[in-house]
Amino acid sequence: MVVVEVPEPIEEQERIPKEAKKILHELASDWSDVADFRALEVIPLKGAMTNEVYQIKWPTAGRSRKVLVRIYGEGVDVFFDREDEIRTFECMSRHGQGPRLLGRFSNGRVEEFINARTLSAADLRDPDVSALIALKLREFHYLDVPGPKNVLLWERLRNWLEAAQSRCPSEEAEEFRLNVIGEDINTLEKLLSEEGQRIGFCHNDLQYGNIMIDEQTRQITIIDYEYATFNPVAYDIANHFCEMAADYHTETPHVLDYTKYPDLEERKRFVQVYLRSSGSDKEAQDAEVENLLQYIEKYTLASHLVWGLWGIISAHVNEIDFNYMEYARQRFQQYRLRKPLIPGTGSDSVQ
Secondary structure: OOOEEEOOOHHHHHHOOOHHHHHHHHHHHHHOOOOOOOOOOOEEOOOOOEEEEEEEEOOOOOEEEEEEEEEEEOOHHOOHHHHHHHHHHHHHHHHHOOOOEEEEEEEEEEEEOOEEEEEEOOOOOOHHHHHHHHHHHHHHHHHOOOOOOOOOOHHHHHHHHHHHHHHHOHHHHOOOOOOHHHHHHHHHHOOOOOOOEEEEEEEEOOOOHHHOOOOOOEEEEEEOOOOOOEEHHHHHHHHHHHOOOOOOOOOOOOOOOOHHOOOOHHHHHHHHHHHHOOOOOOOHHHHHHHHHHHHHHHHHHHHHHHHHHHHHHHHHHHHOOOOOOHHHHHHHHHHHHHHHHOOOOOOOOOO
């Protein structure tokens, strides 16, 4: 999900559910610097592709009070278990990794508003910012999150393939050749299930809109954990690299530009920073860097399949103004282009 503030406020009565307003009123009534807890201002945050997101503000004598309201998108529970996501959200809060949960209502929640700037697409290419992300991501991967520590990537791919097949009319299923993607998943799983890979708690959606930076402290915060699970850390990094092709704040937010995929030098620099604290000698670390880089390139194929299927399903379940189907076509196209470059993937199935 990507968000950016839209300057024109909208009437809260039109968008915010009654249950959410009750929570907001209760919160503000406890703040002595808010003169009128009903005098709230609602500002939509642009660019969300899974949920509707709003900043809520109350005027005060000093700085205004702010919280964030997240209204869950229709039909998106096909992608993740909402209760698992809430538990992850609460766990992140306890670890000091993200905003606090302030309240829940039937189709959404109220969160603490973080006083930091959401990154832009250009920020991901800034070497200094990229290094901060690499360090934060390593910290994130080592979080001790309760629950099973097994890899969920392949199960997710198969579940999403089944969901796409059940929703697509025959012409769409034929266009995306959904009948053979199962073979591609099996091939990738076999190729990428070697022992010795680092498994960690992965965000799985590390695009720029899910990363915030405090301009004064330079502290990075990773937000929005809907898709977070344990997975190979190489997959999470691969997904982050693939997201560098996106700019969700243009007039055509679904259009991807893969000339912006990081070159070898950029990828190597990120991985070196990520592994910097491993404590190994230079020769061992060089080998570790090279090994991780190779796995990352292989996992880009899985990333393209994941988000290609996500796009197909979203086109049928989500009413947010985004060209999900064209986005899916681009992800599958990249899968098709990159697959011959990866040894062991067999013939190209997705056309």
